[in-house]
Amino acid sequence: MxxxxxxxxxxxxxxxxxxxxxxxxxxxxxxxxxxxxxxxxxxxxxxxxxxxxxxxxxxxxxxxxxxxxxxxxxxxxxxxxxxxxxxxxxxxxxxxxxxxxxxxxxxxxxxxxxxxxxxxxxxxxxxxxxxxxxxxxxxxxxxxxxxxxxxxxxxxxxxxxxxxxxxxxxxxxxxxxxxxxxxxxxxxxxGVLTGKGVPWGGSRGRTEATGYGVVIFADRMLQTAGQAMEGQRVVVSGSGNVAIYAVEKAQELGATVVTVSDSSGYVVDEAGIDLELLKQVKEVERGRVSDYVERRPGSRLVQGGRVWDVPCTVALPCATQNELDHHGAEALVKNGVAVVAEGANMPSTPDAVEIFQSSHVLFGPGKAANAGGVATSALEMAQNASREPLTFSEVTSKLEGIMERIHFKCATTAEEYGRPGDYVLGANIAGFRKVADAMLEQGVV
Incomplete structure (x- = not known):
């Protein structure tokens, strides 16, 4: 520094x-x-x-x-x-x-x-x-x-x-x-709040946007290595809105998601998470992942352990800040993880990020990988201003384009500064430069 x-x-x-x-x-x-x-x-x-x-x-x-x-x-x-x-x-x-x-x-x-x-x-x-x-x-x-x-x-x-x-x-x-x-x-x-109900000004696709976006970003990272989300074994932490729709999008793209978690522990479901049951337990009943296990034959609940000990090729931390530390990172690397994309805000500790980067794991920081949620909120603001609602397919199509552009911006900025594949550097510099230039042009305020 x-x-x-x-x-x-x-x-x-x-x-x-x-x-x-x-x-x-x-x-x-x-x-x-x-x-x-x-x-x-x-x-x-x-x-x-x-x-x-x-x-x-x-x-x-x-x-x-x-x-x-x-x-x-x-x-x-x-x-x-x-x-x-x-x-x-x-x-x-x-x-x-x-x-x-x-x-x-x-x-x-x-x-x-x-x-x-x-x-x-x-x-x-x-x-x-x-x-x-x-x-x-x-x-x-x-x-x-x-x-x-x-x-x-x-x-x-x-x-x-x-x-x-x-x-x-x-x-x-x-x-x-x-x-x-x-x-x-x-x-x-x-337009004063986003995340509203669709009948009174909300945007279709906003609920799904953050989870969908992080999977789209992870898929684009995989494509740089000649792979795709299809066929990947995915570990997801959390079981809230972001985690649920990350599971949904990953499954849509052909991956097998084997975990979700909350404060009661984490679920391992080798057959793949039953999305409809998860939504029923978490969104309708506001229950715990332990309730999922009680109703899902073949799944198991692990209490007191780390979800990152479960072998996977793609990891999506979607719970909260600093949930993935160096012990979790070491376990993921040992078990062959190829991509980590943050669905939560700063869920990986600095030590964990260093381990991923030194091990040549593709790492997507939250400010890039989970930006789909706020991007779709901005679409909701535009719809409120114009009184022109978009369909679900229009919103998700725009979301995919936005996530692709964010990935491209991060990747090309990292290359410009001599660090190809460093999405942390690419995201930080690309995000910073735009704000800094605007501040310069607006004077000392």
Whole structure:
């Protein structure tokens, strides 16, 4: 890392105490930028690096709400509006007990470059709360969402900041959030949130987009090695929206997916995951993967182990940050993995990424591989603005084109900078340059 990058990184550490995920996200990008900074002295002169690591705005607020027993609960809400050089802030809302300011900043920082890679006119932001929706009634979730939006509505808008869903925030929560926004503002401003229900402004294909996109990206990586997704043995972590539709797309392309997971453990199903049963358990019943095993003969539940110990040729981490460490990476390499594509945000630790790259495993970082979700959210924004809905096939066709262009952009940028096959460097540089150039042209703001 160049001394000036190291200086900015050291300042990030000093000024953002107790935020290791944010530190990790910044370092991961900075470690790719030496050749760009040397080639573009104008980035130095205008302090682009110092400005890009500082959010344009950080909002933290109290969220008081009443549970079903009549007791008042208090959570924290967050929205970090990180960078608007390319367009309105865009990024999801995460409801999970682990949420804190550092988590939101890491996610928002990643979102800047992910959104840049999509080619759509959207900036980077992220938000959420330490509220845990698991086990809560619909009434409790509605009241929490209404309380959360009572503050958030002051800071968002279709030309300002457009939140979406993330962990713990699906169509139900987006519906409650939008209903409260509409009540408070007296505006049917459909474009203020994405991930909406299709009958009232949502996009067909948005639910599937992140999972489909990561598999399309993995397939394109395989094609560079003369292979394809067909016939691959795939391990997927997680069992939420991203994981389910990664399973669906991989199976559609002829792969056999043998695992899914959640906090109760992971399923091994050698016959291939029964997609309809998985959807019934997770999407309809909101159950656990242990419920899947009880109803799927021949499958087994492993508790306390690592899903990465299961032999595979393609691995798709689709759960949460830092779930795949160096032990998991070593196990995957030992068992012959050829491609790892991140469906979650920063699910691989730096040590794991180093192992994959030194072992010549094709590795697709999340800011590129899982960008299909936010790209389709941008399509939803365009549909809301034009009042012209797209069909499912139109959306998925556009998604495939976007993922192909992201893959091409990452691959060609890596080649341009002398590191063919290094998708981390390609994604970081391609995403950074577009944002940095926009910042230069807009002046010191």
């Amino acid at each position: 160049l001394p000036e990058l190291q200086d900015v990184y050291d300042r990030v550490i000093r000024r953002n105490h107790g935020e290791p995920e944010f530190h990790q996200a910044v370092r991961e990008v900075f470690e790719s930028l030496d050749p760009v900074i040397e080639k573009h002295p104008e980035y130095r002169e205008h302090a682009i690096i110092s400005r890009i690591v500082e959010p344009e705005r950080q909002i933290m607020f109290r969220v008081p709400w009443v549970d079903d027993s009549g007791s008042v609960q208090v959570n924290r809400g967050f929205r970090v509006q990180f960078n608007s050089a390319l367009g309105p802030y865009k990024g999801g809302l995460r409801f999970h007990p682990s949420v804190n300011l550092g988590i939101i900043k890491f996610l928002g920082f990643e979102q800047i470059f992910k959104n840049s890679l999509t080619g759509r006119g959207i900036g980077g932001g992220k938000g959420g709360s330490d509220f845990d929706p698991h086990g809560r009634s619909d009434g409790e979730i509605m009241r929490f969402c209404q309380a959360f939006m009572s503050e958030l509505h002051r800071h968002i808008g279709e030309h300002t900041d457009v939140p979406a869903g993330d962990i713990g925030v699906g169509g139900r929560e987006i519906g409650y959030l939008y209903g409260q926004y509409k009540r408070l503002t007296n505006r049917a401003e459909m």
